[in-house]
Amino acid sequence: MESNEQCVSKYIVISNDCTSGQYYKLNKCEFNNPFVWNIWWYIDDYVKFIKNFNNINFNNYETLLTNDNEYFSDYKLKFNPLTYYVNVDNKYKIAYPHYISKKDYVDTKYKVRLDRFNKYKNVCETIFMLNEKSWTSIEDELKFINVITPYKKFLYTSHKELLKYKNDNMIIIYKENIDYPNSFKTFANILTKTLDRQ
Secondary structure (H helix, E strand, O other), X not given: OOOOOOEOOOEEEEEOOOHHHHHHHXXXXXXXXXXOOXXXXXXXXXXXXXXXXXXXXOOOEEEEEHHHOHHHHHHHHHOOOOEEEEEEOOOEEEEEEEEEOOHHHHHHXXXXXXXXXXXXXXXXXXXXXXXXXXXXXXXXXXXXXXXXXXXXXXEEXXXXXXXXXXXXXXXXXXXXXXXXXXXXXXXXXXXHHHHHOO
């Protein structure tokens, strides 16, 4: 889903789920990177992606069917297996669970958003998000907290003990009971309000 109004966000927002898409939708901005809306990652790949972000060739990609790859065996238990993933730089497998049997659509959306990303990546501030409600454990959240990156990170968690890791570049939003699937919109709203205060 693309926004009808084409405002340009000051931020490139990347998340492990649909939260970043909700952020762009809420702010009525065009999607300025390919990693928004309907994506799905394994946490280790997401952390590796963040760590190596500046060295990834995003223009080197291939769109493939998840059903043909054992890598997505756990993913296929949660989503329709007849969906596509993008293999970026032959290292990072990112699934698009809501785009069922639409290879051309995934190709087109990735390319359009990649063009915007290439245009804005040196202008906009990049932010990475992790939403606990997208099948992450506290161990996964610690991996996200501990990954070293020059970019700001936002974590939405119900684990109060993680607040001790909060700093200027590691923003931790704690809520005792996180309501899934409303967590996507809630986290996007919190992100918007936090960025507005900066």
